[in-house]
Amino acid sequence: MNNKMICSKCKKRPAVIFVSKVEGDKTTQEGTVLTINGIGEMCDCEKNDLQQYQSSIETIVFGDSITSIGSNCFNNFNRVKSIQFGDSITEIKQYSFYKSSLQSITIPKSITSITLS
Numbered sequence: 001m002n003n004k005m006i007c008s009k010c011k012k013r014p015a016v017i018f019v020s021k022v023e024g025d026k027t028t029q030e031g032t033v034l035t036i037n038g039i040g041e042m043c044d045c046e047k048n049d050l051q052q053y054q055s056s057i058e059t060i061v062f063g064d065s066i067t068s069i070g071s072n073c074f075n076n077f078n079r080v081k082s083i084q085f086g087d088s089i090t091e092i093k094q095y096s097f098y099k100s101s102l103q104s105i106t107i108p109k110s111i112t113s114i115t116l117s
Helices: 049-053
Strands: 003-005 016-023 033-041 059-062 066-069 082-084
Parallel strands (some): 033 059, 033 066, 059 082
C-alpha cells in the first residue's frame, strides 16, 4: 500500500505523509501495524485522514524521515499498545497519543521536545 495521506483538514504542512503498510489479521484486526513514512512534520489535526485506522491499529511504526508527530494525531487510537519511532523524530506534540492503550514507551535520544498540555 502506498497511499498518500495529506490532511484534508489543514493542508498547511509541507510534509508528505503516507501509509506505506497496514498489516495484521484482517478478520480479528489483532496485531495490526500501521507504518507511516514521509518527510517532515505531521499535521496537528484530531480529525485527520489517519482516523480511518483508529479502531484497528495496535502498533504504529514511524519511518526515519518523519520529524514531528502532530497534536491529537493519534487521539483515541485506543488499541495502540506499541510505538516504534524513526531516527529523525525530534518532537511529540500534546495529546499525540491521548486515549491510547500504551503500556510503556521508549523515547529515543533524537527527541528534544515533548509538549504536555
